[in-house]
Amino acid sequence: MQPDKNKVFRLIGKAQHYAWGGLTFIPQLLHVDNTEQRPFAEYWMGAHVNASSELVLSNGEKIKLNEYIKSFPEETLGKDVLKQFGSLPYLFKILDVKDMLSIQVHPSKENAIKEFAEENKRNVPLTAAQRNYKDDNHKPELMLALGEFWLLHGFKPKEKLVEILQQTPELKFLLTIFENGNYYELYRAVMEMDEEIVNETLQPLLDRIIPAYQKNELKKDDENFWAARAALTYNEPGRIDRGIFSIYLFNLLNAKSGEVIFQDAGLPHAYLEGQNVELMANSDNVLRGGLTPKHIDVHELLKHVKFEETIPNIIHETKIAEDVVSYTTPAPDFKLSKISIAKNESINVHSKSVEIYFVMQGSVQIKESENTFNRTSGEAFVSFDEAGFKIISAENTEIYKASVP
Numbered sequence: 548m549q550p551d552k553n554k555v556f557r558l559i560g561k562a563q564h565y566a567w568g569g570l571t572f573i574p575q576l577l578h579v580d581n582t583e584q585r586p587f588a589e590y591w592m593g594a595h596v597n598a599s600s601e602l603v604l605s606n607g608e609k610i611k612l613n614e615y616i617k618s619f620p621e622e623t624l625g626k627d628v629l630k631q632f633g634s635l636p637y638l639f640k641i642l643d644v645k646d647m648l649s650i651q652v653h654p655s656k657e658n659a660i661k662e663f664a665e666e667n668k669r670n671v672p673l674t675a676a677q678r679n680y681k682d683d684n685h686k687p688e689l690m691l692a693l694g695e696f697w698l699l700h701g702f703k704p705k706e707k708l709v710e711i712l713q714q715t716p717e718l719k720f721l722l723t724i725f726e727n728g729n730y731y732e733l734y735r736a737v738m739e740m741d742e743e744i745v746n747e748t749l750q751p752l753l754d755r756i757i758p759a760y761q762k763n764e765l766k767k768d769d770e771n772f773w774a775a776r777a778a779l780t781y782n783e784p785g786r787i788d789r790g791i792f793s794i795y796l797f798n799l800l801n802a803k804s805g806e807v808i809f810q811d812a813g814l815p816h817a818y819l820e821g822q823n824v825e826l827m828a829n830s831d832n833v834l835r836g837g838l839t840p841k842h843i844d845v846h847e848l849l850k851h852v853k854f855e856e857t858i859p860n861i862i863h864e865t866k867i868a869e870d871v872v873s874y875t876t877p878a879p880d881f882k883l884s885k886i887s888i889a890k891n892e893s894i895n896v897h898s899k900s901v902e903i904y905f906v907m908q909g910s911v912q913i914k915e916s917e918n919t920f921n922r923t924s925g926e927a928f929v930s931f932d933e934a935g936f937k938i939i940s941a942e943n944t945e946i947y948k949a950s951v952p
Contacts, residue, residue, distance in 0.1 A: 550619045551604050553918040554934035558612070558903065558927040561598040563589040569643035572822050576641065576907075577925045586645070592903050592927050592949070593638040595829055600903075602929065605918065612929065616901070625932030628900040628951050637881035639903050639949040640825040642690075646780055647773070648818045649839030650699065650790045650797075653686035654851045655812040659832055662847075679847050684830035687878040688810045689862070691947075692802040693907075696821030697767060699797040701814050701857025702730050708856075711770065711795050717752040718795060730854035737792040738836065738845045749787045753778045770795050773819055777838050790837015793817070798859055807862040807883070809876045813853035824905075826949050828880040870894050884948040888940040898934040902950040903927060909944025913937075 562573065568588025574581040577590065591598050594613035601609045616623045616635055624635065654662060663683040671678050690696070703711065705728045712718050712725065725733045740748075753775065759765050760775035767773075774794045781788040797815060802808055802823075810816050817838060834848045835841055864872035864885070870892075873884040886904075888894060888911070910923035915936035922928050930936065938946070 548618060550622045553605050553915060554898070554932075555913055555915045555918060555930045555936045556928060557603040557920055557922065558592060558929040559601040559603065559609070560590050560592040560927055561600060562587050563591060563598065565589065567644060567646040567648055569645040569822075572643040573641060587643060589643075590641040591638060592640070592905060593829065594635040595638050595831075597831070600927070600929075621932075623901055623931040625900045628932075632880070632951075634829070635901050636829055636879075636951060637949055638827055638829045639905070639947075640827070641693075641822070641905070642818070642825050643822050644696075644818045644820055647777055647820070647838055649833075649841060650793050650815060650817040650836040651833045652815045652836065652848060652852050653688075653810075653812050653830070653832055654680070654834070656685040658812075658851060659683050659685050659830070663832075677842050677844070679832075679834060679842075679844055681831040684828055684832065685812050686828050686830040686832050687812060687876070687880065688825060688827040689807060689874065689876055689878070689881070689883055690802075690810075690818075690826075691807045691824040691874070691883065692804055693822040693824060694804050696802040696806075696823055697773075697819040698800050698802065698808070699773075699794065699815070699817040699819065700800050700808065700810065700859055701798055701816065701853075702734075702796060702855065703798050704856040704858065707798075708796060715752070715770075715795060717748060717755075718792075720748075728856075730856070731849075734796065734852065734854065735849060737789060737796075738849065740789065742786060742789075745789045746785070746787050749778075749789075749791055752791075753782075753787070767820075768799070768801065770799055773799070781838055781840070783840075788837055788839075790817075790839070793837055798857055800859055802861075807864075807874045808859070809862055809878075811877065813851055814857065815852055824883070824907075824947050826881045826883045828878065868894075879952060882950050882952045884950065886938070886944075886946040886948060888938065888944045888946070890940055890942045890944075893937050893939040895937050896930070896935070898930040898932060898936075898950075900932050900951045902930045902934075902948055904929070905947045907945045907947055909946075910941045911944050911946070912939040912941065914939060 568586035573587035
């Protein structure tokens, strides 16, 4: 196979049907029927081996993006990104969180390399349920809220954590453990607590708050709301999910539409409800701390959590051009940008490495020399290194772009 003469192509992503996903948001966005009422949790755009997007070539043939990049690495990635990363370093997603996701943390790049090699030495199968490290990469994440979005994000500052423990009678006993702001001992205590004691501690709390939740007496800015929902979602007979403790220990955030939050290695977090655009390093390394039936390895988790207060930081947009803003993070793997084009206007684009575009609203024509195609809301396209093309809007259009900084 020869590389295509063009460098801009239509792209078809992959929907992921995890149980926590919603039934309508992503199907409506993608203009697909969901008559079977399957959950649509995520829409992936990228070259991840588990669910690579498809490239539509000039002759109409479809090929997996990861296979095309592997066949023509320098032509697609460019010399610099090929040398630094060796493959497409990011994964671009749209998420619809109907049910709460697991509390999780991601390892640093250095630790991911080390721990992945260790599990390989022990011959732990990559597909094993108890496998902690699926690859040797870190997984920093950026999310942009597409509406009201709720999440847990790092440990509360000391004063707020003391306040919530004092206000919650069943958790007051943790104050003596948190003396002098010892986040490590506090988190270790609840994560290593015997299941019998977890049940004895949390059952009175749940007996108090679940009736209020079921009567719609709790608001979403109240930790009790999410603790009650978590109990009804994840508890099993004889086992209360210890992740409920973390709801009180972590910052409870309500991101408004358009607000951007970055979550780096070591920062514990969990998505609770809403829709977002997510951009992350191309990795599947997740260490879980609760709100899940999946494998939890407390020893590994405690090795990678940053035990410090987190002051939530909303990332503000930086204007790059008249029609383009971007969101800067410390991650070398990815950058998110938003392109806003008024009806009948156009912009000229010159790509560096692989850039993936998702049309959130509106419709556009993509024109590259003799290559022209249209994309409308819910559709994606991709450009490769040194591509030059024009985006022409047929109506007011908003596009999100993933690229390498």
